[in-house]
Structures are given as structure tokens and as C-alpha cells.
Amino acid sequence: MTTKSLIHRTLIFCVLGLFAAMSTAYGDGKPKIGIAMPTVEGDWYSAVLYGAVTEAEKLGYEVVVLDAGGFGHPEKQVDQISNLIVQQVKAILTDPIDPATLDGAVRTAHQAGIPVIGLGTPVISANIQPDAAATSSQCQLGELMADGAKRLLPNGGTIAALAGPPGAYWATERYACFVKSIAGAKIDIVAERNSEEDPATALSIANDLLQRFPKVSLFYAADDTYGVGAGRAIQQAGKCGAVQVLMAGFGKAAEDTMRGGCAQFVVAQRTVLIGRTASELADKLARGETPASRLVEVPFLSITPDHVGEVPLGDIRQPADWKP
Template identity: 30%
Template sequence: MKLRNALAATTAVAALAFSGAAAAETYRIGITQNNVGVDSYQTTYEQAFIESAEADPDVEAVVLDAGGDVARQIAQIQDLVQQQVDAIIIWPTQGKAVVPAVRAAHNAGIPVVITNSNIAEEGFEFIKSFSGPDNITQGSRAAEIMCDKFKEMGIENEAQIVQISGQPGYTTAIERAKGFEDRLPEVCPEVTLLETQPGDWNREKSQRVMETFLTKYDDIDGVYAGDDNMGVGALNAAKAAGREGIIFVGATNFAVGYEAMGRGEYWGSIYQSPVDDAKNALATAKAILTGEEVPFLNYFDTPKITQDNMDEFTKPVF
């Protein structure tokens, strides 16, 4: 692959620059990503990962993308095992389906780090660490954001909402929905969740899902979307239908979500940086290879962001 060759060349140049000195060991770290082209978060993550690897003379990165195809990702993991890389980072396309390939990497003596979205629990024994956001906490915090707004509006005892979740079978989608659905009845027990439909992380599909919701339900007070890309799709549908007063709450604050918050059209989200996500994954893999202790669940913080406090956060770059 051109990208792999470019990274290898960069590492070779770095190694030459340090010739004559006691050079540190170079670690070959492979990564197979979920679907770089599906949204700007994943595109930015890849760019940040490549930049971090290029800046580290001790790292040679093999960067792959599964394109959302589970079979392709499994083949990529198998190829990385055959290459005998020092560590493998996996952004799973499907949390359960990749477990056998992860087990094979583990059996080959290659440490595995899962990034961004975790694998199914039965695969935990085969990985060294998960690096990424706590998606259940994100869903829980989104429920709190929505409930607090309903209380401010005085409709917490009657509000009706719909949910647009992410890609079915994808751990992030499952966990964010679970966190939201478990927390909402605790903080706003009278709020009714009318229906949940997947938006597959896609703005256009989410707009169509919301159009169906708007036709089906005369009274919708709030929308929870598994990320802001989908949330803005739902917002666009509501605007086109002339349905005002709906409270939109998302997760993974995209630039489009931040901008919509600034216009007063979108209430809140969860702030998550793809740059931090990528850097954390690479640092976790390298720490494992150098013998450092790392948490099994190596989370980075993802705080609440709403129209009330958005000035405290920089606009996302994705």
C-alpha cells in the first residue's frame, strides 16, 4: 500500500537521522479501521493517527481501512498477523464478528488494542486494552442533557421523544443507546421513548428516518441521535417539515452540530475529539510494547456540551 510505504520511508529516514547513536527499537504497529470514508470523524482520526506515527521515530505504522466490510477487516487482521507486526490496533466493523480474528492474533503472540468501539465481551480475554470513549457514559450524559432541558421547559412529565441510533451490531451504537435508555428513566421517568430506528451514522439516511417519524407522530418533543451527523440530518427533516420546538441532543460533537448549536437550532451533545482518540490508541499500543502498565479500559473524557457552555469548547475540526 502506498500509505504503508510512505510511513515506512518516513521511519527509515528517521532511523538514518539517528544512525551512530543508540537508536530505540522500532515497533511496527498495524491498524485496521472501520470505514474512513463514512464520516469526517473517521477521516480526521486517520489523519491524526498518521501524523502521530510519522512524528514518532520509534514507530512504523501499517494503516489499513476495512471500508465497513467485516470480511475485509478479518482478512486485514490475518494479513497483519502474517506480517508479524509488533502490535495490532483494531477499530471494529462489527464487535462480535471480529473476535475469532482477534483470538488468532492473540494466539500468535501479538498484542491487540481495540480503538473507539469495543469488541464483544467474549473477546476481552484476547486483547490488552480498549482505547477510546466510554460510550455508555456518553449515552447517559446525553439523557441528562435532554432531561435537564425538559425540566427547564416544564415538560418533563409529558415529553415524547424518538431515537436515531447508529449502525446495527456496532458496539458504539449499542452502548450509546443503552446508556441513554438506562439513564433517561432514572432522571425523567415520565418521558416516553416512542421509537428507535438506525441511521447508520449517515446524515441522509437519518433525515429520511426523521421524515418517517414526523409523519407517524404528531407530537415529538425531543430527538436523541447517536452522533451529531445523524442529529443534524434529523434537524434538517424537522426544519423542512416546519416542525419547531423539538430538542435535539446528539453525541460526538461534529462541526455541523456545533454550528447548529450556535444558531440555536440544536441543544446539546457530547464533546469527543478524533485527534485525542487516535493519539490515545497509538500511545496505548506503544506503552504496551514498552512494558508499561495501561488500564484495560483506557478511556479519555468526553464532557457535556450545550448551547449554555459551548463557548468553553473549540469548534470541532471534523
């Protein structure tokens, strides 16, 4: 074998080795972005994932979405983030079940050079700041819901609260700011329940609260999963309008509930836009660029029955046939 042919063969092997390494890191020639979420069920998660996934794909990434199966499985989310690190994704988007459990996983991601972005939340772990985040202020959302409660109950009244998943940052922060903001408004919270984010569970709890507090004025619903459950319970009791519903989130079922007269005030996040923005931030960080702002807060919409038909749904809701 001549020296020239030996060099040529060596170069071929080097190129093949480079392609193999790239295939391992990028899969099918595309870089990967990983998304680790508490759940992919429910209108909010479907919408934010639609925004994040479609924007990342438009930017040229393969997207790996991992579902922890609910808020009761923080240890599974830790394992899933570790799995994404092993896959050598270029960035990780996450909404933590319990920030206290993710310090180690986030630290490992950073050691591997992988940025971690808050998807719908500014918090990714208890002690480590996100590299970037696309969110809406949970406290501001709670304050806007309090404004809605005051508008619906100008002379005061009573509230039964479906306060969200136990221990979930977004639900805890949102509700705490709501409670603080209604102080002094002659509005009393007579019941407060935490539960998994499930429509059937929300319906069952709302039914129970209606029986225990038949004269309650208003249901606070942490998001539209709980709000739709409350609206259905009120409808079954024949009390739509007599008992009002205040919720966050504007999925199709929430819109139908409002159009049916069983929900009176919604504070909607531009959820699809949050997802798109998170992927844009992830792309910049993956390319080694510095985003103009590392924390992007997307503004809210307050919706009442009077202008329910004027809502810009493209920023809020995924297409009906899209599934995560």
C-alpha cells in the same frame, strides 16, 4: 580467495540479509502500526484516526489504515486484520464491527506476538480482552445524554431515536444506558430506528419520523452523523427549537447545526485525544513495556448553545484539510 576475504564476503552477505529481513518487517526502515476500522467516513472516525495516525507517525511508525467500507462488512474487517498480521505490524488498533467475528483474528495476532488495542472501544472481540484500550465509556455517554434529555424536557415529552448502526457495540451500549437512565422521567420513546451511519439516510429517516410524529419533542441521535441529519430535517420543516436535537459528537457540521439553533445538547468525546492515547499505548506494548493503565477512559464534554464558542476543539476535531 583468501580466508580473510571469504570471511569479509560472508559478513557482507549476512548484513545484506539482515537488512532485507528488516525491510520486509518494517517497510522503508520504519516499524508499522495497523489500524482496521469499520469505516473512515464521518466526523468521529476522521477525528479519532487523525489523533491515532499523527501520534503514531510522531513516534516513528509507518501507519497502515484499512477501511471495511461500513458496518455491513464484518467479514472484510476479519480479512483486513489477517492482512495486517501478514505485514508483521508491531500493533493493531481496531474498532470492531461485530466483536463475535474477531475472536480468531485476535487470537492469531496474539500468537504472532502482535498486541491488539481498542481504538475508541474497550471491546475488541467477544471472548478476548484487549491488550489495551483508549476509549470513553459508552454507558456513561448514554447516561450523560439522558441527563441532557431531562434538562431539555423537564416536564417530560416524547423522543424519536436514531439509535445508530444495527449491532454496533458502541451504539447498542450507548442507547441501552440512555433508555435505562430516562426511566421514570415522564419521557416516552415513540419511535426507534437503526441505520447505516450516513447523513443522507439519517435525513430521510428523520423526515419520515417528523411526518409520522409531528408533535415529537426531541430527537436522540447516536452520533453527530445522525444528529446533523435530524437537524436538517427539522430545519426543512421549520421546526428548529420546537423539536429539539440531542446528539453525541461535535464535528464541524454538528457545531453549525447548534449555532443555527437546530441542536440543543451535545455530549462530545475528546476523539482526537482518544486516538493519540491509543497510539501511545500501542507504542509502549510494541516496545515490550507495560502501560501504567491498560484501559484509559477519556472524559466527555457536555455542550449547550450558551458555551458553544468555548469548546477546546484541538482534542475533539481534526484540521479541516486532513483526510484519512
